[in-house]
Amino acid sequence: GAVVSQHPSWVICKSGTSVKIECRSLDFQATTMFWYRQFPKQSLMLMATSNEGSKATYEQGVEKDKFLINHASLTLSTLTVTSAHPEDSSFYICSARLHPDYEQYFGPGTRLTVT
Amino acid sequence: AQSVSQHNHHVILSEAASLELGCNYSYGGTVNLFWYVQYPGQHLQLLLKYFSGDPLVKGIKGFEAEFIKSKFSFNLRKPSVQWSDTAEYFCAVNAGTGGFKTIFGAGTRLFVKA
Numbered sequence: 001g002a003v004v005s006q007h008p009s010w011v012i013c014k015s016g017t018s019v020k021i022e023c024r025s026l027d028f029q030a031t032t033m034f035w036y037r038q039f040p041k042q043s044l045m046l047m048a049t050s051n052e053g054s055k056a057t058y059e060q061g062v063e064k065d066k067f068l069i070n071h072a073s074l075t076l077s078t079l080t081v082t083s084a085h086p087e088d089s090s091f092y093i094c095s096a097r098l099h100p101d102y103e104q105y106f107g108p109g110t111r112l113t114v115t
Numbered sequence: 116a117q118s119v120s121q122h123n124h125h126v127i128l129s130e131a132a133s134l135e136l137g138c139n140y141s142y143g144g145t146v147n148l149f150w151y152v153q154y155p156g157q158h159l160q161l162l163l164k165y166f167s168g169d170p171l172v173k174g175i176k177g178f179e180a181e182f183i184k185s186k187f188s189f190n191l192r193k194p195s196v197q198w199s200d201t202a203e204y205f206c207a208v209n210a211g212t213g214g215f216k217t218i219f220g221a222g223t224r225l226f227v228k229a
Contacts, residue, residue, distance in 0.1 A: 034216065043205060043221040044159075057216075093158070103149070104217055106159040 002028045004096050006107035013084055013114055021079045021110045023094030029074035030096030034104065035067075038091045050077050084114040117142045119208050121220035128196050129228045136191040136223050138206030148189040149207040149217070150180055159205070165189065176200070198229045 003026040013019050023033060032051050036044040048064075050056040050071035058064045066088075068080040077096075081088055091111050095104040122137035140146065150162040163174025170182040180191045189206060206220040 036219075041224075044219045046216055046218065049216045095159075103161060103164055105161075106151075108158040 002026075002096075002098065002105040004030075004094065004105045004107040006092075006094055006110050008110060009108060010111045011113070013112070015085055015114055016083055018080055018082045019084055019112060021081075021092055021094075021112075023077045023079070023096070023107055025075045025096040025105070028096070028098055028105075030077075030098065031074065032097045033071055033077040034095045034097070035069060035077070035079050036093045036095070038093055038109070040091075044093060047079075081112065084112070086114045088112065089114045117208055117210060117218045119206055119218050119220035121204075121206050121223050123223045124221065125224045125226070127226045127228065130198055131195045132227075134191070134193040134196045134200070134225070136204055136206075136225075138189045138191065138220060139187050140189070140206075140208040141187065142208060142210055144210060147209040148180070148182060149209070150174065150178070150189075150191050151205045151207060151219075152202045153205070153222075154202045162191070162204070196225075196227050198227045201225060201227045 005024045007022045035047045038044050047062045048056045048058045048069050050069050052071050052074050056069035071077040091109050093109040095106045097104045118141045120139045148165040151159045152162050153159050162178050163172050165172045165182045173179045178193050182189050203222045203224050205222045207217045209217040
């Protein structure tokens with residue numbers, strides 16, 4: 001089946017620094033990728049939707065200047081958390097979707113801890 | 116705007132008991148419906164999906180779900196649960212007409228006692 005990877009799986013950074021998380025579709029081309037945030041014992045909160053070659057669409061309440069998303073190719077999307085703060089600590093999950101199939105394939109997630 | 120509601124946040128069952136998890140969505144148009152599962156320490160996996168056709172869909176591991184359009188529901192069922200079904204289950208909805216995003220319900224944590 002389709003596989004989505006994320007790197008790193010776990011990262012610790014200091015407050016004020018930036019962190020980049022990569023999401024790759026390993027065996028298929030994903031025209032659309034999604035970034036979610038999952039708080040402990042809570043559901044996935046959609047942060048943004050990105051289509052290859054165009055700007056990401058952010059959900060209401062998500063700061064686009066803080067969470068920079070780049071979908072540079074059909075197999076790679078990156079999420080950069082800029083000037084990270086402790087409240088940005090969370091589990092970030094990406095998913096990718098084959099077009100026109102609407103099923104999403106999820107990555108294993110990246111746990112970000114900001115100290 | 117789309118929204119997804121899952122009725123039970125926590126469910127505890129004994130092995131061999133039957134399971135039904137409720138899911139309702141709010142969207143008047145064509146929808147694609149999904150159930151995902153997240154086993155402890157693992158990432159989300161697709162259990163089953165409904166795009167069109169037979170409203171009773173069968174998924175992996177003996178799970179099935181029924182789409183009832185008039186009730187805006189897509190409940191997940193399994194006749195006899197196993198300890199290995201302990202996981203978190205998420206209902207998700209995607210607007211079918213060129214929809215670009217999938218909205219998830221809050222999730223239901225299922226614990227099956229051996």
